[in-house]
Amino acid sequence: MTAPGTPVLSTRGLEKTFTIGGAFSRKRVRALGGVDLDIAHGEIVALVGESGSGKSTLARCLARLEQPSAGTFLFEGEDIMATSKRRATRQYRSAVQMIFQDPFGSLNPVHRIGHFLERPLRIHGAAAGRAGLERAKQRLMEKVGLPDEMLERYPHELSGGQRQRIAIARALAVNPRLILADEPTSMLDVSVRIGVLNLMRTLCEEQGISMLYITHDLASARYLADRIVVMFAGEFVEGGDSMELLANPQHPYTRLLISAVPDPRRTEPFDPVERARLRREVLTPTACALAHTAAEPCSDAKPVFHHISEQPEHWVRCGLYAPPSDAPGTALELPDDLEESPAA
Amino acid sequence: MTAPLLEIQDLSVEYVTEARTVRAVDRVSFSIAEREVFGLAGESGCGKSTIANAILRLLRDPAVISGGSVRFAGTDVLALDAEQLREFRWRQVAMVFQSAMNSLNPVMTVGDQIVDIFTTHDGVSKKTALARAGDLLDLVGIPRDRLRSYPHQLSGGMRQRVVIAMATALRPPLLIMDEPTTALDVVVQQEIMAQIKDLQRELGFAILFITHDMSLMVELSDRMAVMYAGRFVETARSGEIFDTPEHPYTRALMNAFPPMSGPRRRLQGLGEGVRFRQIPDLEQVGPTHWVAPSDDDSLITEAIS
Numbered sequence: 001m002t003a004p005g006t007p008v009l010s011t012r013g014l015e016k017t018f019t020i021g022g023a024f025s026r027k028r029v030r031a032l033g034g035v036d037l038d039i040a041h042g043e044i045v046a047l048v049g050e051s052g053s054g055k056s057t058l059a060r061c062l063a064r065l066e067q068p069s070a071g072t073f074l075f076e077g078e079d080i081m082a083t084s085k086r087r088a089t090r091q092y093r094s095a096v097q098m099i100f101q102d103p104f105g106s107l108n109p110v111h112r113i114g115h116f117l118e119r120p121l122r123i124h125g126a127a128a129g130r131a132g133l134e135r136a137k138q139r140l141m142e143k144v145g146l147p148d149e150m151l152e153r154y155p156h157e158l159s160g161g162q163r164q165r166i167a168i169a170r171a172l173a174v175n176p177r178l179i180l181a182d183e184p185t186s187m188l189d190v191s192v193r194i195g196v197l198n199l200m201r202t203l204c205e206e207q208g209i210s211m212l213y214i215t216h217d218l219a220s221a222r223y224l225a226d227r228i229v230v231m232f233a234g235e236f237v238e239g240g241d242s243m244e245l246l247a248n249p250q251h252p253y254t255r256l257l258i259s260a261v262p263d264p265r266r267t268e269p270f271d272p273v274e275r276a277r278l279r280r281e282v283l284t285p286t287a288c289a290l291a292h293t294a295a296e297p298c299s300d301a302k303p304v305f306h307h308i309s310e311q312p313e314h315w316v317r318c319g320l321y322a323p324p325s326d327a328p329g330t331a332l333e334l335p336d337d338l339e340e341s342p343a344a
Numbered sequence: 345m346t347a348p349l350l351e352i353q354d355l356s357v358e359y360v361t362e363a364r365t366v367r368a369v370d371r372v373s374f375s376i377a378e379r380e381v382f383g384l385a386g387e388s389g390c391g392k393s394t395i396a397n398a399i400l401r402l403l404r405d406p407a408v409i410s411g412g413s414v415r416f417a418g419t420d421v422l423a424l425d426a427e428q429l430r431e432f433r434w435r436q437v438a439m440v441f442q443s444a445m446n447s448l449n450p451v452m453t454v455g456d457q458i459v460d461i462f463t464t465h466d467g468v469s470k471k472t473a474l475a476r477a478g479d480l481l482d483l484v485g486i487p488r489d490r491l492r493s494y495p496h497q498l499s500g501g502m503r504q505r506v507v508i509a510m511a512t513a514l515r516p517p518l519l520i521m522d523e524p525t526t527a528l529d530v531v532v533q534q535e536i537m538a539q540i541k542d543l544q545r546e547l548g549f550a551i552l553f554i555t556h557d558m559s560l561m562v563e564l565s566d567r568m569a570v571m572y573a574g575r576f577v578e579t580a581r582s583g584e585i586f587d588t589p590e591h592p593y594t595r596a597l598m599n600a601f602p603p604m605s606g607p608r609r610r611l612q613g614l615g616e617g618v619r620f621r622q623i624p625d626l627e628q629v630g631p632t633h634w635v636a637p638s639d640d641d642s643l644i645t646e647a648i649s
Contacts, residue, residue: 194613223602260534
């Protein structure tokens with residue numbers, strides 16, 4: 001048992017480097033560059049960033065589908081990196097479950113729905129005997145709001161939303177303490193997205209499950225998560241309480257992401273010049289707006305984090321720091337009209 | 345008042361199979377003026393893409409247009425023969441689909457695909473076509489040397505920009521865009537939307553814009569319609585729908601997207617299953633605002649929570 005206040009999950013300096021290309025064009029890409037992440041008991045943390053920012057790599061490392069290149073990683077206070085991969089696997093996999101983006105690809109079409117729930121129940125010994133298994137399956141279906149009859153159906157007979165509910169039920173079968181949900185609603189129709197988000201929230205609240213919710217949809221992150229961390233080029237740039245972070249964004253990348261969300265309620269639309277300025281600040285940082293308040297000196301070589309407030313929590317990476325050149329590429333392009341920008 | 349560019353009257357589309365006939369689009373009427381951006385919103389399966397395909401006569405068996413008319417600049421589109429239809433598509437109305445990867449040929453360079461449009465439709469020489477292909481890429485801010493790239497060598501956003509550029513190649517007065525940014529990331533989506541607005545301002549085409557994202561639609565379109573189960577439930581100026589939605593389904597659709605501002609409250613979403621069986625014809629409730637009468641808010645089932 002862990003002491004109260006100990007995070008369910010805690011990483012320090014987690015790194016992942018991939019080697020790509022053939023024998024003569026070998027290149028190293030640093031997908032994750034030193035990630036420190038804590039997730040508290042029952043907390044929902046949203047990890048936001050554009051495609052290629054390293055969100056899914058982090059989730060895959062946390063699910064132990066990838067071996068991190070460096071860093072430490074504690075789960076309920078235990079060092080997961082120290083235990084051998086195979087031995088730790090089964091126990092850890094029942095404690096940490098993953099929900100994927102594509103509910104069409106994650107359920108094998110040749111099996112009935114019941115099979116997907118029965119397998120984890122058997123393998124992890126969560127239910128015993130024919131009757132016990134049936135009861136456990138029915139309880140899971142009830143939790144995700146689907147009728148028992150659906151256990152006899154095949155995946156192709158279900159809608160995307162129903163399939164994603166089955167994926168959630170399958171994750172719940174082993175009584176997980178942490179769920180890693182990688183864009184669980186982005187492939188679903190608008191008519192069922194909120195239902196799935198509500199279901200995830202309810203389950204976390206009722207069963208004290210923690211969740212890492214990975215998304216590029218800031219509005220859903222705001223809706224679901226207690227805390228948001230923003231990732232860019234494999235590193236965190238800003239994080240804190242969801243409402244505080246979105247009301248008072250500090251890092252130019254966070255502001256760029258927010259400005260990209262369509263919002264007819266927005267009173268002042270972002271003008272292209274402002275967006276170009278933000279893009280340039282993200283890609284070629286030159287100054288830190290918080291230098292005068294910083295407790296630790298700013299640095300362009302080392303990621304220093306400045307604290308905006310403790311309660312609600314809010315921190316931002318120093319605006320002077322530029323990620324190293326082997327960080328992953330980004331969809332952002334440097335604006336061509338640099339000289340037209342006011343600050344140039 | 346000038347005649348509208350596109351005028352659709354009582355359009356119905358049915359999917360006819362031996363077992364049964366399903367009406368995907370049911371007596372839908374609307375018009376789009378020159379340079380106007382008209383939006384169609386609704387969840388998947390509501391018939392919005394079917395309307396787009398009907399306008400371009402792209403429907404295939406078992407879908408048939410079972411009633412109504414489609415007129416474009418005074419011409420009866422449903423009466424066009426094969427040769428006229430070829431001329432009509434691309435030159436009069438061009439379409440941008442959701443997945444750029446699927447609308448580009450993976451084994452041809454971007455340049456060859458654009459050149460094809462000009463040599464086929466305008467009958468110009470390959471050299472002229474290539475120069476015009478370069479101009480087209482300039483227009484959407486992609487370097488000319490990308491003409492030699494294959495689609496897989498471009499990012500998702502670049503591919504979608506190429507597809508949009510190709511749609512404008514013959515300067516059609518109307519572009520149909522079916523979820524043009526749905527498969528893209530937010531930042532890229534914003535850039536594509538800005539690009540579309542710039543192009544529209546510069547080239548002056550009208551747009552039929554299809555999406556399920558109400559916020560995106562309100563930002564882009566002048567007027568919009570909300571569709572449910574093949575019928576229009578509400579149509580008005582976009583700002584009006586956003587500020588004072590009248591139909592319970594419109595309200596539910598707007599509540600399906602969490603807001604970026606204001607207090608955090610639990611949303612109900614749309615739930616699954618049928619909620620409205622009979623949707624009556626639209627009635628006028630304001631100068632530019634029509635709504636299908638409905639007194640059954642209760643029919644919106646709460647998303648299972």
